[in-house]
Amino acid sequence: RGFVARQQEDSVIANGTFLLSTRGFPTLGYRGSYELSDPRERRKRGLPGGSAAALEGADAHGAVDSTLDEWVETALTVSTSADQIALAPGNLERTWERGGRRWFRYRTGAPILNRFAISSGRYAVARRQQGHVALELYHHPAHAANVAHMLDGAAAAVDLMERRFGRYPHRQLRIVEIPSYWPMAGFALPEAIYLREDRGFLTDTRDPGRPDLVARRVAHEVAHQWFGHRVHVVDQEGAAVIVESLTKYAELLVVERLRGREHVRQLLEIELDRYLAGRAADSYPEVALYQADRQAYLYYNKAAIVLFGLRDLLGEAAVDHAIRGLMQEPRPTSLALVRHLLAVAKPEQRPLVASWLREVVLYDLRVAATTAHRRTDGRFDVTLRIAAGRSRVDARGTEQPLPLNEPIEIALTAEGKVLDSRKHVLRQGMNVIRVTLETRPSEVTVDPWITRIDRNPVDNGQGF
Template sequence: MMPSERHHVKAAYEKRYLHWKDKAQPVVTHIQANVRFYPLRGIADIALSLTLTNHSNSRIDKILVGAHPDFTPENIDVEGATLNHYDVYTQQREFDLVNSLLPGQSKQLNVALQVANKNLWTSPTHHVIRKPFSYLRGVPLIPSIGFNRYFTLTDSSLREEAGLPALQYPIASALTASNAEISAEAQTVMVTSQLTAPVGYFTLAPGEKRKQWTEQDGDEHTMTTLYATREPIRAIPAWIATEFTHAHEPAVLADKSVEVNLIAADNEEAKDVHLRAATQTLAWFEQHIAPYPYAQLTFVFAPDLGPSGYALPQVLIFDHLLAMRTTPMEDGFDQRYRRAVHEVAHQWFGHQIGFGLPADSAFLVESLAKYVELVMLEPRGTMNKLVEYEARRYAHYQQGNTTPPVAFINGTETADVYSRATLVFAELRQLVGDKPITDTIRALFERQKSKGKPVAAIDFVRLLLARTNRVHHKRIQQLFLEES
């Protein structure tokens, strides 16, 4: 689907289904996935069974189920429901329940679909099925339930062109308990995955390996592996099957050992750099923030799929060229180590906090990860090199920037989220030290756990002010909240 057509679909979706926004809908609490890879044929067959649970205080009689227009399911059915309407253009299905879904009750939604390689692909970085390497990200393969804000247009000019009203989201610095809209994305899920691939392939899914067996599939000898999570994770599972080499190394921490899997780590020196970054970052979080909650962490050094690094729950994907074929700069600044630290940090920032509030900025995800970079590079003697690097990048951005100034936590541009974040946290560390910052981050996790609702960027600022001397408050407010 071309971008222009995608815009039309999104506009039609909002016009036809906005009235579902305030209707009580169940949320996905458990994903059971059966994924069968056929790498030589470039396809994968996927069967999903989603547990839908009514967490509202209202009875539910109708359920809206949406599929991504580029991944048309072969079948979708809801337990104890009849299909009332199927909108082919927007891929929305309205189901009527035979018996109301009462608060606390659950239903199963079953989906069957096939994913195939295409020459023109909508999401080339997240769906590829090839002989040496296959990777499928659960989003957008997993159907959405109820009205989905992420299916709508956000560009103001495109909205005006489509006859849609301007969005009324508050800016990040103005979010409050009363105006912060919480999306279904905030719900974490348990995941069980059964992956089948030809014998000789290494498969990977969220959670721990529970069982493995071989079977004959026609002329092909296959291996099936069952994975299951011990605790809920953010609902963006990934399923991988690869012939690339894989190694297992322990990251020994104070309280436990984490198994680090390294796929396609074919350069020993580079592998050691990434393993060292993983071990040291996991240890820092264990000491200062919270222990890593899982037993495994996997580094996948993939073919060039787009991003230099990308984090999913328990899985980190890196561009193979940048991770395995580059070397440190002459001054000792190693982008491989920095990038690995950043992506490991997303196991906390982005997958434990920082999601579920569509109006919030990327501060809790990307900017806090930049803070961790500073902390981890300092003992290596290259923290100042990072600051200098980001200062140059931010200065270059400002030279060509014609947009009005924004407060740091309201920034959406890459330069604000990454480069400006580095400069802000470098100054903040000099101003108040690390303890108030790490105390604030721990308080964020505690607040989200106790309230059961996502925390926001503005919560960080408020909690930081409560943990620092008043003499620093003016400068802290300037750094985070003043438009500049």
């Protein structure tokens, strides 16, 4: 018959065991994650809807997956080969040898969600202390090239998340390398994040001009210790916005701290491209961001742009305040996120906040023409003609023009140096912008930091 991907059981192997609790431990209750999720497959079998409940209306209800919804404390004794280290959630209480094997006793010091993993391997170990959190990185001895960089990213992420979103409740955070055949790039579980060898440890990071995918992945999984583990959500439409979109936002904040805003701009270019490609390929109608459920191009890619756009619009302190408010709710939904963001917005900003979160909105921003004339005093009078438009897309894919009256940044540069970058109010149609500069510009860019979902970003810039 040949080989079939993932047919064999490969959780327990000679070196690099990764055993999820859902595969190795019995559970009581109903596991909604086993339901068919594809709406077409459900319709074929006469089944209603999908596994995620509606946020609003008569179909709204709570979680359907009771097996993963519990907070537990664990005390685990794990035995492994004599030359390996076994890992489990909690504090390592003791280790000993018996019968030619090594034994490890772990006990959690605070409740965790009932989803965890046990791993074992011939690991090399790197350690770093970040405040009260011991960072431990377990990796194949030959895969050490990115270890220091990963610890830098983890330390920066823990520091940022604690300062802005609350204390990490455990003594340690472990980063563990797992084999490349696992279907995820990374996976956050209580007190540990698991990264595939080929999606972090073996990534070539030598070119400083390329996106820093290693720091990005580490920061993302660390942020899940807050969004996904500390903040636990109801299994409803929009749950991914709390678990994944806020994590995506935190990931970019960490990368910005490590590499600067220009590096984040590069990453947002990738997010915009993936969002546009995702919506073009999707056979289902696009929903508003707050309803995102199965469409990863929404709760990952679009969300990154929208949340960074909200930071630009509302200010970083306001967005942080909204997220902290959300975190105080026992079982928040994406509706609560919308409510908290609207609460920190000024009255004149609220329609735009609601539009970005509760509607599908696209922008068309284009540099139509540029001129730069030298004055008698040596300065330059610069004239820009900017075409601007905004539209709403309904459930049938029909576009309806919307009024536009928004402050959007326009940057003028010369050989990579910023000469002038400020917000100008752009309205529907053709806008004429005039500025005076000391130096002749060589290029203009509308929305240089990618705060709007522009369907054709290529025409956002033009030379002189």
